[in-house]
Each structure stands twice: as C-alpha cells, then as structure tokens.
Amino acid sequence: MRRLTLLFLALFLFSSLTVSVGAEPHYAKWGTLAVAETQKRYHANIIDYKYMGRTEIMAKKSEEKFKLWLKSKDGHEFGVFVTVQYDPSTDAIQTIQFKVSDQS
Incomplete structure (x- = not known):
C-alpha cells in the first residue's frame, strides 16, 4: 500500500509540477525527495x-x-x-530537516 501511495504521489508530483510540455521546474527533484523521506519518517x-x-x-x-x-x-x-539543504554546484544533499506543525 505504501509503495502504491508513493508511486501515486511521484506521478502526481511529476504531472502537476510540469510547467509546460517537457519542462520540469527546478525543484521537482527536491520535491520528490521531500515526499519520499517524509513518507519513510512518518509512515502516514x-x-x-x-x-x-x-x-x-x-x-x-x-x-x-x-x-x-x-x-x-x-x-x-x-x-x-x-527543508532540503544541498550544494547547488553538485546537487549533493547536505541535510534534510523536518518540522511538524498542527496548523494548516
């Protein structure tokens, strides 16, 4: 079930983040990483x-x-x-930070 949810989210992010045909926003890679790491950490x-x-x-x-x-x-x-911190010249991830909030 988690794999299906993660696959669905990855497909959703890819399709909804596309600005124009063939163009992908600069943050798409980091958004996919944020979703995957959050799913692993919180199991929700x-x-x-x-x-x-x-x-x-x-x-x-x-x-x-x-x-x-x-x-x-x-x-x-x-x-x-x-928050994903990285080296923009190499895309090497430095840290991934999580902060929980009950407010929308």
Whole structure:
C-alpha cells in the first residue's frame, strides 16, 4: 500500500509540477525527495503538497522548502515543513530537516 501511495504521489508530483510540455521546474527533484523521506519518517499518507521556495544561503549551500500535509493511520492530520539543504554546484544533499506543525 505504501509503495502504491508513493508511486501515486511521484506521478502526481511529476504531472502537476510540469510547467509546460517537457519542462520540469527546478525543484521537482527536491520535491520528490521531500515526499519520499517524509513518507519513510512518518509512515502516514501525504494528502497535500506545497512548494515554499528556494533560499541561497552561500555559494555552496541552497535550500528548497516544502510543506506537506499528512494523515496518520488513526486519522490525525498534521503538517510537516521539509527543508532540503544541498550544494547547488553538485546537487549533493547536505541535510534534510523536518518540522511538524498542527496548523494548516
């Protein structure tokens, strides 16, 4: 079931994030990573996704931020802010941070 959910989300993200035919937004790769890592960490269904933006911290560090809305198996809904820090010249991941929020 989790694989099916993750596959569905990956397909949804790919199709909904496409700006024009053949074009993929710069954050699509990081959004897919944020979804996969959040699914692994919280074992809950991801029911919504929002790209929050990019911050360039310094020459070798950028951040992509996302907010995901999850629903646990017991029906509890909560938000998770996911920040992916990486080296923009190599795309090497430096950190992935999670912050839980009960507010929408």
